[in-house]
Amino acid sequence: MVLVSDQGIVLRHIPLGETSWILSLLGATSGRIRLVARGARAPRSRLGACLQVGNDLDLVFDSRPGRDLGYLREASVRRCLLGSCQDLAAIGAGFAVLEILERAIPEGAGEVGLLEDARGALGSLGEVRGRARALLLLYAFERRLLDRLGLGPELDSCADCSRPLLRGGWLDSRAGTLRCRSCGRAGASCHPIDADALDLLRALGTRPWDRITDSIPEARTRRAAGLALHRLLGMHLEKYRLPEALRLIQKVDISAPRESSPVALVVPAPTEPHTT
Numbered sequence: 001m002v003l004v005s006d007q008g009i010v011l012r013h014i015p016l017g018e019t020s021w022i023l024s025l026l027g028a029t030s031g032r033i034r035l036v037a038r039g040a041r042a043p044r045s046r047l048g049a050c051l052q053v054g055n056d057l058d059l060v061f062d063s064r065p066g067r068d069l070g071y072l073r074e075a076s077v078r079r080c081l082l083g084s085c086q087d088l089a090a091i092g093a094g095f096a097v098l099e100i101l102e103r104a105i106p107e108g109a110g111e112v113g114l115l116e117d118a119r120g121a122l123g124s125l126g127e128v129r130g131r132a133r134a135l136l137l138l139y140a141f142e143r144r145l146l147d148r149l150g151l152g153p154e155l156d157s158c159a160d161c162s163r164p165l166l167r168g169g170w171l172d173s174r175a176g177t178l179r180c181r182s183c184g185r186a187g188a189s190c191h192p193i194d195a196d197a198l199d200l201l202r203a204l205g206t207r208p209w210d211r212i213t214d215s216i217p218e219a220r221t222r223r224a225a226g227l228a229l230h231r232l233l234g235m236h237l238e239k240y241r242l243p244e245a246l247r248l249i250q251k252v253d254i255s256a257p258r259e260s261s262p263v264a265l266v267v268p269a270p271t272e273p274h275t276t
Contacts, residue, residue, distance in 0.1 A: 001062045001063070001064050002062065002063045002064075003060060003061075003062055003063075003073065004030065004060070004061055004062070004063050004070075005058075005059070005060050006027040006028055006029055006030050006059055006061075007027065007028045007056070007057065007058055007059070007078065007115070008025040008026055008027035008028065008030070008033070008056075008057055008059055008115070009025060009026050009054065009055070009056050009057070009081065009098070009101075009115065009118055009119070009122075010023060010024075010025055010051055010052065010053050010054060010055050010057065011024045011025060011026055011032070011053065011098045011099075011101050011102040012024040012053060012098070012102050013037075013051060013053065015041065016036060018041075019038075019039045019040070019041045019042040019045075020036060020037060020038045020039060020040060020041060021036070021037045021040045021041060021051065022034055022035070022036055022037075022069065023035045023036075023037055023051060023072065024102055025057075025059070026101050026105065026110065026114065026115055026118060027059075027110065027115070028115045029110075030110065031105070031107075031108055031109045031110025031111075032101070032102075032105045032106065032107050032108065032109060032110060033061075033070065033107070033108070034068065034069050034070075034107060035059075035061050035069065035070045035071060035072045036069050036070070036071050036072065037051055037072045037075075038071065038072075040072075047072070047075055050075045050076065050077050051075065052080070053082070053095075053098060054080065054081045054082030054083070054094060054095075054098060054122065055077050055078075055079075055080055055081065056077070056078040056079045056080075056081050056119060057075050057076065057077060057078060058075070058076045058078055059072060059074065059075045059076075060072075060073045060074040060075075061073055068107075079119075079123075081094070081119065081122035081123055081126070082094045082095075082122060082125075082126070083126075084123075084126030084127075085125055085126050086126075086129075087128065087129040087130065087134065088248055088249065089129075089130060089131040089133075089134040089135070089248075089249050090125040090126065090128055090129065090133075090134045091125075091248060092134070092245050092246055092247075092248030092249040093125055093134040093135060093137060093138040093245075093246075093249070094121075094122050094125045094245075095243070095245030095248065096138055096243035096245040096246050097118060097121050097122060097125075097138060097141050098118075098122075098245075099243040099244065099245050100141075100142070100145070100233075100240065100243060101114075101118060103237075103239045103240060103241070104145070104233070104237045104239060104240050111148040111149065113148060114145070114148050117141060117144045117145065117148065118141070120141075120209035121137050121138070121140065121141040121209065123209070124137050124209045124210060124212065124213075125137055127210075128213055131249055131253075132216050132219075132222065132253075133213040133216065134249070135222065135226065135249075135253055136204070136212055136213055136216070136222065137209075137212055137213065139204055139222070139225055139226055139229055140204040140205070140207070140209070140212050142229045142230075142233060143201060143204040143205045143229060144204075144205060145233075146229070146232055146233065146236075147205060149236075149237075151176055151232060151236045151237075152176075152205070152232075153171070153176050153177050153178050153232070154177070154178060155178060155198055155201055155202050155205075156202075158178065158179050158180035158183050158184075159172075159175075159177035159178060159179055159183075160179055160180075160183040161180060161182070161183055163180050163182075165178060165180060165195070165198055166195065167180075167181060167194075167195055168181070168192065168193055168194040168195040168196075168197070168198060169181055169183075169184055169192075169193060169198075170183075170184025170185065170186075170190050170191065170192055170193070171190065171191050171192075171193045171228050171231070171232075172184070172187075172189055172190045173189045173190075173191070173228075173231040173232050173234075173235045174188075174189035174190075174235055175189075176232060176235075176236060178193070178198075189231075189235065191227075191228075191231070193224060193228055194221075194224060196217065196218075196220075196221040196224075197221050197224035197225045197228065200217050200221055200222070200225045201225050201228065201229075204225070219253060222253045223253040226253045230242065
């Protein structure tokens with residue numbers, strides 16, 4: 001048995017027995033891990049209040065070779081990252097960030113900087129109000145997640161001819177590449193993307209977290225950027241799907257429009273196939 005000290009965000013907890021939890025966390029150095037928090041649900045547990053989803057913790061746990069689950073020994077709260085969210089859209093986007101990490105990052109895997117990206121997104125969500133700003137922060141997290149995992153496409157030039165993508169182009173989500181209007185063509189995994197959406201995707205990957213919502217692009221541009229991100233994530237991350245947490249937001253930019261209104265956008269029901 002080896003004692004490990006780390007920092008991490010609680011992504012999910014599952015009841016175990018009558019008084020315990022199985023925690024899924026994203027650690028700074030340990031990657032995504034699962035730990036048993038024995039007695040954490042008991043009324044007098046000193047750990048229970050620390051282990052809420054979205055909390056950023058200092059933690060000590062034991063790692064046992066040959067076992068899937070370690071045991072949490074100590075935990076203290078660094079910051080309640082979702083505790084400052086007072087807007088339903090921001091809360092939904094925050095839970096979506098946690099859900100993506102839980103589903104998309106394999107157990108034991110991680111990437112340097114991923115925890116900081118999660119902290120940046122969740123912390124910034126506590127400062128914003130409104131659906132558009134909340135979703136921009138979610139899209140910024142997804143954009144950086146793709147880059148961290150080595151899946152982010154080159155956004156400045158065509159993958160075939162290397163010409164600048166000044167007028168937009170074609171996104172091939174299967175290949176994870178962009179082509180200019182001359183080199184690209186429509187296909188099952190190839191979709192047009194305009195220059196405004198490309199500019200937004202570039203900005204989402206480079207702006208500081210506290211500057212992402214300084215300007216709000218029009219809904220059409222946000223929708224196109226969101227669709228591009230979800231196509232890439234859905235194609236290249238096996239367990240990715242549209243986060244259920246987005247159902248907390250009644251209207252989101254990334255879904256298909258209702259027939260009754262070209263503006264209203266809704267989250268697909270869980271039984272529908274993921275088309276983004």
